[in-house]
Every structure is written in structure tokens, then in C-alpha cells.
Amino acid sequence: MSALLLPEEIEALFTREDGSYTFSRWGRPITPIVFGVTDETLATVKGAVEAVVTLAGHKMAETDPELGANLMFFFFRDWNELLEVPDLDRMIPGLAPLVSRLSEEDASQYRAFRFDEDGGIRAAFVFLRMQGGMAEMPAEALALTQAVQVMLLWGDRAFAEVSPLAVLPENGNTILRPEIAGVIAAAYDRMLPVSAQDASHALRLYARLQALPAEGSTT
Known part of the structure; x- marks a missing residue:
């Protein structure tokens, strides 16, 4: 899949300001x-x-x-x-x-x-x-x-510096960034729990991301 996030980048998306990992869907x-x-x-x-x-x-x-x-x-x-x-x-x-x-x-x-x-x-x-x-x-x-x-229950600063959206230069359409779309799709995998407090969950998300087909994002 294109724009694949690294495990530590996925972990950061669900890390709170106190350093704890908190995921929920x-x-x-x-x-x-x-x-x-x-x-x-x-x-x-x-x-x-x-x-x-x-x-x-x-x-x-x-x-x-x-x-x-x-x-x-x-x-x-x-x-x-x-x-x-x-x-x-x-x-x-x-x-x-x-x-x-x-x-x-x-x-x-x-x-x-x-x-x-x-x-x-x-x-x-x-x-x-x-x-x-x-x-x-x-x-x-x-x-x-x-x-x-x-x-999802994202971390406190998941999108503080970078928006989850992007603008396509060829037509100006606003889309959901492919890497964020991938995380959402992976997070709802039936084999994953609805909530997690251990950062090892980010590794499981990363594994699901690698298995996702490359496809367009939500517009």
C-alpha cells in the first residue's frame, strides 16, 4: 500500500499527552x-x-x-x-x-x-x-x-500539525490522506480489539496496513 506509515508513526496517532497509548473504535x-x-x-x-x-x-x-x-x-x-x-x-x-x-x-x-x-x-x-x-x-x-x-479515539495531537485531509493538485478536490484512510480501515479489522491500551497494538495495525489493497481515498 502506498503512503504506509511506520509502526512508531501509528503509535504516535494514539498516544496521549501523558505518554499513554489509548485506542478505541x-x-x-x-x-x-x-x-x-x-x-x-x-x-x-x-x-x-x-x-x-x-x-x-x-x-x-x-x-x-x-x-x-x-x-x-x-x-x-x-x-x-x-x-x-x-x-x-x-x-x-x-x-x-x-x-x-x-x-x-x-x-x-x-x-x-x-x-x-x-x-x-x-x-x-x-x-x-x-x-x-x-x-x-x-x-x-x-x-x-x-x-x-x-x-477513532485519536491521540491528543494526532492532527495538530498535519491535517488528515489533502488537496489534489490536479483538480483541487479534497481527499482523506491515504495513510489515514488506511489506518481507519485497518483499525476496524474484525481480528483487532475494539479498544487497546498497549502500544503493541500499533504493530498489529501496521501488519493489517501491509495487507490492505492499494486504493483511492474517501472524497
Whole structure:
């Protein structure tokens, strides 16, 4: 496969700031819901999620039997708007101090995950403040970036310096970088666990990457 990452590069993608290795993937079908956007943007976000889920060989569903929707996207202009969302404080413990901290940091995005007993992702909440650079991003690129970042529990700085996306010079289309697409596909291999805390898991991902066929990336 082209653009194959080295084991240490894969390990870095799932290493947290404290040096611990933490990997998790969805253990149940994904049911997305999007708040605060137009119907057109809603379709773009759900389309991006579906494209990445298909790449992973995972499944989507109309409803989650326990939660209704288990992947929630919130688009807004000011963090304080979250305090007005009904029952959100029940889903996000400590919402008020979190909003205060994110406002002080002038943060543009925040993701929160919930996990099943086996460590698999049970639910994810994506908060996007549409100001500045975030508001200027093309909807397709923004949606694909966010879909990628909730498909796995990535390390704190996995995409801090290099975006998971790339722009094709020949036509200007935005694609998911082949090496990241490969990691996602490998991570959902049925022979691998839904969660891992040992860095040796990165070696297993590397082995699966070598076995993947060379193919195009999600657009």
C-alpha cells in the first residue's frame, strides 16, 4: 500500500499527552444527528460520516436502541449557547465549567466520548464554534475532518500539525490522506480489539496496513 506509515508513526496517532497509548473504535452502529445547520450542511455532514463509516467497513443505523442518536454534532457561534441546549448538561457532566474554560481558551472545537464496558466507543459529542478559520472552511472539508476525528479515539495531537485531509493538485478536490484512510480501515479489522491500551497494538495495525489493497481515498 502506498503512503504506509511506520509502526512508531501509528503509535504516535494514539498516544496521549501523558505518554499513554489509548485506542478505541466504535463497537456499535453509528447514528448521527446534527444541530444548528441548514438542511444542505446537514446532508454534507451525514454524507461525510457515511463515507468514513463505509471506508472502515462499519455500520450506520437509523436509531440507537439505547440512546436514540449516539453521534451528535453541535454547530454554534458562542460557547455559551450550549448552556441553553435542553438536557445537554445531563449528557455532558460539568458542562458549565467546561463552557467557561473553552470560552477563556477561545477554543474552536471540542469532542467528548462515552464508552461501552469493553472500551468501544458508545457515543460521541462534537462541538464546533463557527467563528474565524472554522467558519471559513469549505463545508465538505469541515465535515470530512470531523467525521475522521470521531471514527477513532485519536491521540491528543494526532492532527495538530498535519491535517488528515489533502488537496489534489490536479483538480483541487479534497481527499482523506491515504495513510489515514488506511489506518481507519485497518483499525476496524474484525481480528483487532475494539479498544487497546498497549502500544503493541500499533504493530498489529501496521501488519493489517501491509495487507490492505492499494486504493483511492474517501472524497
